[in-house]
Amino acid sequence: MTDTLPSTTAPAPHDSACGRRPLPADRATARPVEAPGGRRGAGIGEVRLTGGFWGRLQETNAHASLEHALQWVERLGWLANFDRVADGTTGADRPGWEFSDSEVYKLCEALAWEHGRRSDPAVLRILDELTARIARAQKPDGYLNTAFGHPGRPARYSDLESGHELYCTGHLLQAAVAVHRVFGEHPLVDVARRAADEVCTTFGPTARDGLCGHPEIEVGLAELGRALGEPRYSQQASTFLERRGHGRLRPLPLRSAAYFQDDVPVREADVWRGHAVRALYLSAAAVDVAVDTGDAELLDAVQRQWTRSVARRTYLTGGMGSRHQDEGFGEDWELPPDRAYCETCAGIASCMVSWRLYLATGEVRYVDLIERTWYNVLATSPRSDGRAFFYANPLQQRVAGTEVSGDVENPRAEGGVRAPWFDVSCCPTNVARTLASWHTGLASVERVTHSEDQDVVTLLHYAPAEVELRLSDDQLLCLRVETEYPFSGDVHVRVSAAPAAGVTLRMRVPNWAQGALLRRDGSTREVLTGWVDVHDVRAGDQLVLQLPVGPRLTHPDPRIDAVRGCVAVERGPVVLCLESVDLPAGWCLDDMTIDLTQPLGDDGRGAIVTLERRAGSATEAEGMPYRPLRYSAASVDRERVRLHPYHGWAERGPTTMKVFLPTAL
Amino acid sequence: MTDTLPSTTAPAPHDSACGRRPLPADRATARPVEAPGGRRGAGIGEVRLTGGFWGRLQETNAHASLEHALQWVERLGWLANFDRVADGTTGADRPGWEFSDSEVYKLCEALAWEHGRRSDPAVLRILDELTARIARAQKPDGYLNTAFGHPGRPARYSDLESGHELYCTGHLLQAAVAVHRVFGEHPLVDVARRAADEVCTTFGPTARDGLCGHPEIEVGLAELGRALGEPRYSQQASTFLERRGHGRLRPLPLRSAAYFQDDVPVREADVWRGHAVRALYLSAAAVDVAVDTGDAELLDAVQRQWTRSVARRTYLTGGMGSRHQDEGFGEDWELPPDRAYCETCAGIASCMVSWRLYLATGEVRYVDLIERTWYNVLATSPRSDGRAFFYANPLQQRVAGTEVSGDVENPRAEGGVRAPWFDVSCCPTNVARTLASWHTGLASVERVTHSEDQDVVTLLHYAPAEVELRLSDDQLLCLRVETEYPFSGDVHVRVSAAPAAGVTLRMRVPNWAQGALLRRDGSTREVLTGWVDVHDVRAGDQLVLQLPVGPRLTHPDPRIDAVRGCVAVERGPVVLCLESVDLPAGWCLDDMTIDLTQPLGDDGRGAIVTLERRAGSATEAEGMPYRPLRYSAASVDRERVRLHPYHGWAERGPTTMKVFLPTAL
Structure with missing residues (x-):
């Protein structure tokens, strides 16, 4: 059994200009997405939540959910599957679905962000131990999967449609991105590099013309390419993306090509369809590729799909996926509340797409949807103790569920109660990695290129936090945000340090907030929904945004x-x-x-x-x-x-x- | 390639007291269900439709759908699977799902009823040829299934949950019942007898404690037991029925025990749930067992389930099954029109249950539901040319389908157009057997036991027909029904022969027919919905029922x-x-x-x-x-x-x- 996490953590040391700096400065800006272009999210060490709605969720995640997930992947043998590969004891009795490796990787990603957030040696120890067990299972040529390519198991890449091998690898790469950005070099990064190399060798542009039934490798390769500065990985993401939509995948019984988005090329599609998580991971990768290659047509395509899908295939909660059948999108206007699937992972994936679109375009509508989805899908999934989760998030429950007694596994989707774990258990670890890095989406920074302009710092969401952002020329903007949002609409922003030339502080007025007010220096004005810019913000400034949350x-x-x-x-x-x-x-x-x-x-x-x-x-x-x-x-x-x-x-x-x-x- | 059916048929000979008799008298009363008790349906040779709504459907079935189905089971190799077993050339490449044998059996059943209806030598020839190919595949101990127990195939009864072996056997037995009643002894009856014996030996009360994931064997055994007078078969049906509902079946991935009704014993359940066709075939068998054994509690249980399910889980069309997921019932009141599954087979199965409940109780509500389901589910499935079918029958189509070009296979459930054939193709042959024997549900006969009382003949549905029913003491009631129902509500009944003592003619006034009128001997009276009894009906009588169909x-x-x-x-x-x-x-x-x-x-x-x-x-x-x-x-x-x-x-x-x-x- 791997070490368990301690149930409490030491407070973070406070020693920076803004009063704290748990990570080395060059690691503080680590964040899940590092798209080229002028706009970036906050770094894992640049924001510290000080309680509030998300602070409590993040603490529960840190002190309950991570350990909970660790215990489950150990208990069910999903972690031991790696040991069995290393020990040569694999067989037909391997426990777990083909994609169970990915839960271990998502947990690693969560641990990496958690360490980035709190610099906790206990977290680091677990991550190192998981890494060691994963690394032992890697083949000399870099191949790494516990379900395929071993004695008693199907051959490598023998079932691209359903096997989820490249899907698992994608999650390994995303974990490695987090580890690399938080720790720098680390054994998990080596593992990922070798795995990515094997994928490029096997599936490169002139090699095997295959793709994975479940998108995810694309987004993993794209970001690892950015993290390691390896253009081959970015190129491979693009190759996989362009192969999709031409019917290369064999149809599965009773499932159409639209199920895995192999019906229409991503740059030609008008709307999201088929399996929701697949559709959304694919779109996230499409934005990555579009931004990396300057492909405006591809970026437009994703925006077009977002627009129609949000207008016609999205629930009030931000949830996506109207059908239990195929865990998929429905037709336009097919949004039954009782059979809403609204998979937690689809909500997370939707935010991954919107976040990338926001970074690429700066449009406020993407952040509005993220907020809606965070409060009503992401925050709905974990039970208040962090040890049970909703997988599906319907908007109507016709029959009260049955209380789950004890720490037992459940079917994935139904029941009306949060379950400790699932047979298909993608959601708990996805929630964990998302909550651990949640605050990197709180703000964004645009460094300006003309020296006469001010950097723009955008507050995208409102939560009590200490914010310390690195701007141009290594200058810092330090803010303290105080609010009881979302229950109160009053948001107080105090600026304790700012570049001498000032910055522009941009704030989001949510699209439902008709009649919001902004107070600065004793004067109050009504502000419209969308962006409100406050120029020339300097140390000592105080702002109050009043959002009508009634x-x-x-x-x-x-x-x-x-x-x-x-x-x-x-x-x-x-x-x-x-x-x-x-x-x-x-x-x-x-x-x-x-x-x-x-x-x-x-x-x-x-x-x-x-x-x-x-x-x-x-x-x-x-x-x-x-x-x-x-x-x-x-x-x-x-x-x-x-x-x-x-x-x-x-x-x-x-x-x-x-x-x-x-x-x- | 098996012989094809001729595209036209010779008119039936007319030589009985009522003007026709294509079958020997002892075969004319052949019918799918022969429950003990005083009430029986019409025999296959006792009613002849003379055009009209159902006459056209039946003729199209005879002259297009049967040949169509035959061509498809041949084309896809589902028929050749029997040859391969006989020739010892089975293997992993066997085409078709595990249950494809059942399509051949349902086709045999349809051919048997069709021969009973028309005494067509061409139909008989095909049936004989199919029987010969089926019989060659039977093992010496009676086991008969092309998907299991052969080289390159899984072992016999190694997957009771999903393998459908006993389900297939059940359809074989139902086909044999039709053959036995229409032909008497026939090689297919021998095949079925040996198959049933093997099932009883393997799964008897003191043998293997197993049951099939898909109910059907029960209804097949029960009726074959009645047809052959073999109480072991009836007993085995009861044994399978009682084994169900105790969690004996291993859970399938992502499917609960309710999916195959293994969650609650059938005599304890309150409502239909899980896979609709499974639930309904099971209930049909439960009525059979209840009636055969005089088990009032069991009969009550099915009536209770019928009542609640019809009140809360049934569509306006009579369709059942609210979910594509699991092809299943939903919760109470969960009846989305766009995602209505309303599988054609579930409609047929619902009528199987209601027919048995009507025979057992005489309650009109069961016939009302049958009529609703016949006109709006059964009649909806086949295209007017009989060569394409709906599998699912939603009440709303959001996006127009794509025209099927040519005689090609389709996914099963969606698309908004009727498809020539399906990957899972249970519906076309189910429609075929149901239409071929449709007219046996037109009327029922109750022979009375007190000699002073009159036999009761009930007209359950209204269609242009010649009716010649054998009553007590081999007396005949001959009627001619003339109507353009359902488009006109006027139904003319002319009695050309009747027992000297007269009969009671009971007619159903459908539950929607407020203000119906009945005319006899020039006098007209309003009749209430439900049953209306006309006593002392004698030769020469004329009745007119006027139903307000506006x-x-x-x-x-x-x-x-x-x-x-x-x-x-x-x-x-x-x-x-x-x-x-x-x-x-x-x-x-x-x-x-x-x-x-x-x-x-x-x-x-x-x-x-x-x-x-x-x-x-x-x-x-x-x-x-x-x-x-x-x-x-x-x-x-x-x-x-x-x-x-x-x-x-x-x-x-x-x-x-x-x-x-x-x-x-």
Whole structure:
């Protein structure tokens, strides 16, 4: 058994100009995506969350979820699969799906970012130990996968459609990117380099004309190419990308080519379709390749797909994937709340795409979608103790789940309760790596090229944090952000250090924040949604952004048939929901409507609405549920009822739940 | 290549008391289900359809679909799989799914009923030839399956969960039942007897404690036991039934025990769940076992499941199965029109259950559901030329399908066009066997035990037909039914022969037929929905039933969230739909509402409604489809538009389609 993580951590040392510097300066700017161009995200050591919504999620991730994931990959033998390869004891009885290696790699990536965030020797020790076990399984030519190419196992690359070998390698490369940026040279980087070399040799432009059924290798190669300055890797990402969409993959039984996006080349597609995580990892890679090669057509293609998919195939929560079947996107307007798949990993993958598009274009809409997805998909998945997760994130739960007793594995998608682990367990480690590096998306920096202009620092999201960003000429901008966002809309920004020439501080006014106010130097002005620029920011400045986070009604487009005649209630970036545990005794979600003539109350976290219980329909004698007369029922009861944040649903026990509330029967 | 069927058939000879008798008298009463008890369906030779809705379907089945299916099972090697077993040339390259044998058996069953219906030597020749090829593949101990137990193939019964071996055998037995009842002894009956014996030996009460992942063997054994008077077979059906529901089947990856109804014993379950065809074949067998053993608790259990499932998990069309995922039932009220699976086979299986429940109880509700399912699921599947089929039967098509060019295989479930054949091709042969024996469900006979009472003959459905039923003491009731039902509601019944003591003629007034009239001897009376009994019917009597088939609105229960704020239009037993090909130029199904203040027009087949095209929503700039204000749009156009029968949708080319029409945006 690998070492377990300590349950508490030492506080980070505080010794920089801004009061702290846990990582060497050249490592502080480490971040998952380092796209060429003038805009970058914050470094892993440039922002420190000081509590708040995301600070708590990040701490729970650090002190519960990482250890939890480590125990599970050990318990299920997914980690021991590496040992078995090294020891020559592989066989038909290998535990886990073909892609279980990737969970170990995502855990390594999470550990690397976690070390970058906190410089914790315990974390480092685990990472080193995992690396040693992984490295032993690597073949002399660099090939590394525990499911293929060993005694008792299928041959290497014998099942590109379903085998997930290159998918696993992609996650290894992403882990190595994190390790390289946080640690510099490290044995895991060597492992990844040799694995990437083997991939390039086997699948290079003039070698085998293959591609993986599950995109991921592309995004791994692209970023490793950037991290190591190795153009062959970037080129190989492009090669894989361009091979896709021409029907090279053999059709799987009952699955079309669209399932793995092999139906249409990525630069020709108009919309996301097929398996959601596949579609989104592929699009993230397409942005990487487009940016690396200056391919405007390819970048346009991804933006076009984003636009239509967000307009017609995306849930209010930001969730994507309308079908359990194939874990896939549906048609335009096919957005059933009860059968919403909205896989946690698809939410993460959507943010990966939007983040790359934001870095490439600077458009605010990408960050708006990230925020929506973070608060309503990413934050919904982990249980408050960090030891159970949602895999699917439906917007309606018809039947209350069954409490999971103990630390047991669950089917992946259904059940209405968070599960400790899954048979297909991609989500927990994906959440872990995303939370560990979450704060690198809090802000971005644009160094300007004309010396007379100011650097632009953009606050993309609002969380209590200490921020210390390196700008042009090694100058620092140090900020302290204080806020109880998203529950309060007041955001205080205090500038403790800034370049002498000042900087431009750009802040995002979310697209729902009509009537936001900005206060500076005692004067207050209304600011429009989108970007608001504050020029000439200098040390000692104080800014207050006031976002109107109070509850508001949201109406779905009538083309979304599945929620016709319903409204949702949101509060700031947080989607609210009605849970049966909050209903008066004897009420049921099935026979309840919302009275829109009554005001929305604000309880500081959710909302208070007036519901009417309707008699009649629910008490009909059984028979086919279709009648010659319109169902009608008088309101028999009326109550003020509390709506809670969707991200916390089912935290108080199994419950039925609705995001969209009918306005009439 | 097996002989093909002739494209036309000779007219049946006419030489009985009622004017015809193609089969020997002792074969004329052959029918799929021969439950003990006083009530039986019509025999294959006791009813002859004389045109009309079902007559045309039956003729198309006879002269196109049977040959079509034969060509496909030959073309794909599913038939040659039997030859390969006999020739010892099996291997890993065996074409077809594990269950492809069953398509050959269902075709045999269809051919047997078809021969029973028409006494066609060409049909008999094909059946004999298929039988010879099947018989050669049988092992000396009776085992018969082309996918297991041969060189290069997995071992016998090594995968009860997914292997479908006993499922295939069940279809063999059902085919043998048809053959035995139509022909008497025949080589296929010998094959089935030996196969059933092998099953009883291997899986008997004191032998291997196994069961099949897909129910079907149970219903096959039960009926073969009745046909051959072999109580061991009936006992084995009961044994398999009772083994189910205790978690004996190993869970399949990502599938729960409910998928194959191994979660709860059938006598304890309250509702259908999991894979729909599995659930329904199992329930059909449960009725068989309950009736054979006088098990009132078991019969009650199936009725309880029927009641709740029909009230909460059944589509307006009678279709069952709300999920593509697992081809399964959803939760209560989970009935999305666009993702309705409503597999054709599930519709057929539902009718199998309801037919058995009707025979057991005499309750009219079971026949009402059969009628709904026949007109809107069974009749919807085959294309008008009988050479393409729907597998899934959704109630909304969002994107028009792509015309199938040529006689090519298709994925099973989606596409919006009927396909010539499927990878999983259970539906075409299931339709074929059902249509070939369809008329045996037209009427039922109850012989009475007290000599002073009259036999009861029930007309369950209305179709132009010559009916010649054998009653007590070998007396005959001969009727001629003339009607253009379902398009006209007038049904004329002329009695040409009847027992001297008279009979009671019972007629079904469908549950939608408020205000039906019955005319006898010049006097007309209103009759209530349900059964209407006409006593003392004698030769020369004429009856006219007048059913109000005009278009009517149907409102869904508001608990069916997916169609909130919508209505459907029905006409008699026929569900109507709106197809985009009937919309005015420039209109789209997405931005259209129905104006309920305008009258429904009747065009004799469908309905004419007033639609309003709403501007606004569909022309919004792209962005997330959620807004702070309620979407509203003035009506910009208003047109009278024709709704057509759902069963004929997509017959005029690919189209988008809706059964449920919004009353407001």
